[in-house]
Amino acid sequence: MTNPIYLAIDVPHLRDGLALAEKARAHIGGIKLGLEFFCAHGAHGVHMIGQLGLPIFLDLKLYDIPNTVAAAMQAIHVLEPAIVTVHASGGRAMLEDAKAAAAEHTKVVGVTMLTSMDDRDLERTGIKGTAHDHVMRLAELSKDAGLDGIVCSGHEVKAVHKQWRDGFFVVPGLRPAGSAAGDQKRVVTPRQARDDGASVLVIGRPISRAEDPAAAARAIEGTL
Ligand SMILES: O=c1ccn([C@@H]2O[C@H](COP(=O)(O)O)[C@@H](O)[C@H]2O)c(=O)[nH]1
Numbered sequence: 040m041t042n043p044i045y046l047a048i049d050v051p052h053l054r055d056g057l058a059l060a061e062k063a064r065a066h067i068g069g070i071k072l073g074l075e076f077f078c079a080h081g082a083h084g085v086h087m088i089g090q091l092g093l094p095i096f097l098d099l100k101l102y103d104i105p106n107t108v109a110a111a112m113q114a115i116h117v118l119e120p121a122i123v124t125v126h127a128s129g130g131r132a133m134l135e136d137a138k139a140a141a142a143e144h145t146k147v148v149g150v151t152m153l154t155s156m157d158d159r160d161l162e163r164t165g166i167k168g169t170a171h172d173h174v175m176r177l178a179e180l181s182k183d184a185g186l187d188g189i190v191c192s193g194h195e196v197k198a199v200h201k202q203w204r205d206g207f208f209v210v211p212g213l214r215p216a217g218s219a220a221g222d223q224k225r226v227v228t229p230r231q232a233r234d235d236g237a238s239v240l241v242i243g244r245p246i247s248r249a250e251d252p253a254a255a256a257r258a259i260e261g262t263l
Contacts, residue, residue, distance in 0.1 A: 154212030
């Protein structure tokens with residue numbers, strides 16, 4: 040079985056990101072590079088991390104008019120990402136054009152509702168209903184638009200998996216039992232998410248902020 044853990048490299052210095060990825064390398068299946076990393080290090084940073092030979096997940100959360108998102112998708116072909124994110128709330132045309140513009144081997148997944156938000160946060164954005172309802176709606180839209188899957192929390196992945204059997208489900212907001220949630224609000228353990236149908240487990244601070252990142256990654260891998 041391939042290791043579903045993607046380590047989120049959310050550190051300001053490239054050399055620290057490389058060192059972290061090297062330490063955890065034996066216990067992870069891929070690397071997730073997000074906004075912080077891409078804004079600081081751009082394509083050069085992605086190439087450097089890519090040299091470790093692990094699949095790269097570019098968590099860019101693209102959200103713009105269809106033409107702009109499609110152009111951005113084309114621009115990143117050269118980086119050969121295994122996975123790229125777009126915001127599912129960007130609408131059907133944006134999602135369709137994003138998928139059409141992506142490289143053949145890149146999975147395009149729609150971010151439904153950030154794991155740092157709960158029902159109350161959702162209500163404050165003017166959206167009625169629960170996080171669960173909202174994620175289910177955006178999962179259906181993503182599926183209809185031809186995306187490969189979605190990003191959701193471990194609270195919803197079981198229900199989404201039931202509706203979309205061959206979908207690809209990326210789950211962040213993961214915390215080993217007893218570890219601090221920080222800014223994450225919809226949290227489950229890595230094991231729970233995997234058992235409920237997650238394809239990819241995104242884990243950042245429980246590994247990157249650990250005293251011994253390799254030992255932390257190994258311990259999480261051991262629970263799966
Ligand atoms: O809904 C979302 C979408 C993306 N993320 C990203 O995942 C990691 C999680 O990091 P932790 O340190 O394990 O909390 C981070 O890069 C986020 O940008 C998310 O958390 N939730």
